[in-house]
Amino acid sequence: xxRFFICLFIALGLGVPALADNHHAAPELDLKTEAALxxxxxxxxxxxxxxxxxxxxEATLASLKxxxxxxxxxxxxxxxxxxxxxxIVTAQGLDYHNLPLMKDGAIDDQTVTDIHQVIEASPGKxxxxxxxxxxxVAGWFGAHLARDMHMSPEEAIAxxxxxxxxxxxMEKILRSYLDSLK
Numbered sequence: 664x665x666r667f668f669i670c671l672f673i674a675l676g677l678g679v680p681a682l683a684d685n686h687h688a689a690p691e692l693d694l695k696t697e698a699a700l701x702x703x704x705x706x707x708x709x710x711x712x713x714x715x716x717x718x719x720x721e722a723t724l725a726s727l728k729x730x731x732x733x734x735x736x737x738x739x740x741x742x743x744x745x746x747x748x749x750x751i752v753t754a755q756g757l758d759y760h761n762l763p764l765m766k767d768g769a770i771d772d773q774t775v776t777d778i779h780q781v782i783e784a785s786p787g788k789x790x791x792x793x794x795x796x797x798x799x800v801a802g803w804f805g806a807h808l809a810r811d812m813h814m815s816p817e818e819a820i821a822x823x824x825x826x827x828x829x830x831x832x833m834e835k836i837l838r839s840y841l842d843s844l845k
Contacts, residue, residue: 693710694826700730701720701723703716706797707825712789712790714791715793715804715826716827717794719791727755733757737794738778740763740765758785760781762781765836772810772840775811797827801826801829802833802836816841820834
């Protein structure tokens with residue numbers, strides 16, 4: 664049985680352990696507040712591999728390879744961007760994905776899946792997952808925890824708050840998304 668859980672842990676790629684039983688117990692999360700990363704005063708890491716943050720500036724993006732990062736996932740829409748983030752990231756040899764989380768003012772369920780699949784397909788890679796302030800990233804995290812990891816909506820929201828969800832407007836959007844899952 665232990666071998667099953669180890670294999671499932673590796674297959675998930677997120678490093679989020681499998682659920683302990685059929686009662687959908689909350690997964691064990693290694694969520695930490697990290698020191699500043701370039702212009703980002705605070706980031707949150709999941710299992711020391713997925714860093715969740717707001718918008719990095721050009722200098723921070725240009726320093727990611729030296730800090731051991733392998734990938735950037737930007738969940739902002741291209742219209743929000745004021746510089747060519749993809750060129751800066753890929754010039755370092757890092758993978759880059761732009762997967763806008765929001766569609767018509769709501770969390771897009773397909774994008775929740777797409778972000779999870781990119782992370783899952785990248786085991787062992789150090790990833791910077793960002794939006795403008797960190798709120799959408801935390802919103803994605805809460806959505807993922809509830810939908811894919813079977814965490815209760817209130818636990819998912821509480822954990823999203825620990826990962827940077829600070830805006831009441833994003834919490835309302837997340838709650839609406841979680842209500843749609845019922």
